[in-house]
Amino acid sequence: MSNTRMMNEWFGRVVDGLNAVGSLLIFAMMVLVCADVASRSLxxxxIYGVTELMSLSIVAIVFLQMASTLRHRRMAKADIFIEKYITTSPVAGHVLSAVFSLGGILACALIVYGTYPLWAxxxxxxxYIGVQGLLTVPTWPVKTVILIGGSATGIQYLIDALQDLASASVHYKERKGG
Structure with missing residues (x-):
C-alpha cells in the first residue's frame, strides 16, 4: 500500500472520528433538551444554560461533521451538473470539479484565518457565555473545533482536488492514446 493511500485512509478515520464526536454531541443535546423540558414540566x-449550550453545540456539530460529509460525497453542491459533465467530457468535468474543490479550500482557509484571532x-x-453565578461556558473550545473542522475540511477539499486532477490526467492520456 502506498504512503499516499495510507495517509488518505488515516485521514478518513480522523474525519469519521470527528463525525462520530459530532453525533455524540447531537445525542447529548437531545438528552439535555428532554431533561430541560421534563424539569420545566415536572x-x-x-435547567440553566441550555440555550447557551445549544448555540455552542450547533456550531461545533457543523464543524465536527463537515469534513466527513464532504469525504463521503454528501456535501450539497452542483453534482447534477458536474456528474453529467464528467460523463460527457471527463477531462473538463474533473478539472471543473477540482476548481470547485479549490474554491472550497479557499473558503475553509478564510474560515480558519478569520477564526484564529477570535480563538486567541x-x-x-x-x-465565556452564560450568566455568572448560574452557568458560564468558555467559548474557546468551540472556536478550537471550528479551527480543527475548518482545517480538516480544507484538507479534504485538497484531497478531492488532487483526485480530480489525477482522474483528469488519466482521461486525457487515454484520449490521446498513451
Missing part, C-alpha cells in the same frame, strides 16, 4: 424549574482572544481573555 419541577417548574428550567477567547483563550487569553478567558471569554
Amino acid at each position: 419541577l417548574n424549574q428550567p 482572544q477567547a483563550w487569553h481573555a478567558n471569554e
Whole structure:
C-alpha cells in the first residue's frame, strides 16, 4: 500500500472520528433538551444554560461533521451538473470539479484565518457565555473545533482536488492514446 493511500485512509478515520464526536454531541443535546423540558414540566424549574449550550453545540456539530460529509460525497453542491459533465467530457468535468474543490479550500482557509484571532482572544481573555453565578461556558473550545473542522475540511477539499486532477490526467492520456 502506498504512503499516499495510507495517509488518505488515516485521514478518513480522523474525519469519521470527528463525525462520530459530532453525533455524540447531537445525542447529548437531545438528552439535555428532554431533561430541560421534563424539569420545566415536572419541577417548574428550567435547567440553566441550555440555550447557551445549544448555540455552542450547533456550531461545533457543523464543524465536527463537515469534513466527513464532504469525504463521503454528501456535501450539497452542483453534482447534477458536474456528474453529467464528467460523463460527457471527463477531462473538463474533473478539472471543473477540482476548481470547485479549490474554491472550497479557499473558503475553509478564510474560515480558519478569520477564526484564529477570535480563538486567541477567547483563550487569553478567558471569554465565556452564560450568566455568572448560574452557568458560564468558555467559548474557546468551540472556536478550537471550528479551527480543527475548518482545517480538516480544507484538507479534504485538497484531497478531492488532487483526485480530480489525477482522474483528469488519466482521461486525457487515454484520449490521446498513451
